[in-house]
Amino acid sequence: MDIFHSMQVFVSVVETGSFTKAAQALHLHRPAVSKTIQLLEQQLGARLLNRTTRQINLTPEGEAFYERCKTILADVSQTMSSLGNRPARLIGKLRVDMPVSLAKLLIIPALMDFQSQYPGIELTIGASDKPIDMLSEGVDCVVRMGELEDSSLIASSIGYLPMLTCAAPSYLERFGSPRTLADLVVHRAVNYFSGNNPRPVEWLFTVEGQVKRMRLASGISVNDTEAFVASALAGFGLLQGLEISVRSHLQDGSLVQVLDELEVPAKRVSILYPHRELLPPKVDVFIEWLKALMAAHHLA
Incomplete structure (x- = not known):
């Protein structure tokens, strides 16, 4: 049993509130997620989650284990980022959805700078003013303006537009x-x-x-x-x-x-993504680049 993978799955289930959404976020089959949680509980000898047909709640043991998992995963992510994730090694597709006006007038005109820094990242930009379901549509992160609806997503403010x-x-x-x-x-x-x-x-x-x-x-x-x-x-x-x-x-x-x-x-600009601890390096560098872009235009 891969305990590190099991911890990732467990955190994803807790933060999405759903076995199905966790499976989508981690690109796994739902039965695999359910089996991972069952094996984890068996190995720990404690029930971590109380499951009903409509919701999932943490047990006291699950709450304590969740906090420890978040700390461990964050430490591992930070270590990997500091040692192994140099720009030249960052590869793969990055799909981002953003408002049309922000895409055309601010972000896309500057994206060649991002590509020159991270040539291994293949960008797919969705320019839309309509809400999307990140998990079902396979989007890594979204840029949004204004007040945000409550959701299980992590939101980070990156600037303000006059x-x-x-x-x-x-x-x-x-x-x-x-x-x-x-x-x-x-x-x-x-x-x-x-x-x-x-x-x-x-x-x-x-x-x-x-x-x-x-x-x-x-x-x-x-x-x-x-x-x-x-x-x-x-x-x-x-x-x-x-x-x-x-x-x-x-x-x-x-x-x-x-x-x-x-x-x-001024209109607040935010970037949203599924999990802080499981944030892929390609998403992390895009967020930092976007923050720098907003600051360069005195919009931070």
């Missing part, structure tokens, strides 16, 4: 330019919704140190970042979006900033 409010001159000619938050009541917005949830994302402003949340009447609602900006350019309404997404349009005058005296909270 936000602002703007509109096309054609819209402002018809409806006027808002001067205060109260003026927004009579305005229309280009609203954004995510995934299958049709409820638009809230508008945010920082007022006297407090974040004020608002919902504006929709001139149009979209769930794609490129359609989001295109709708503002077409004059459908005011837009509150990433500065990086509208920068060129502000420079050429096709969009005009409004309410510029009111601060819009």
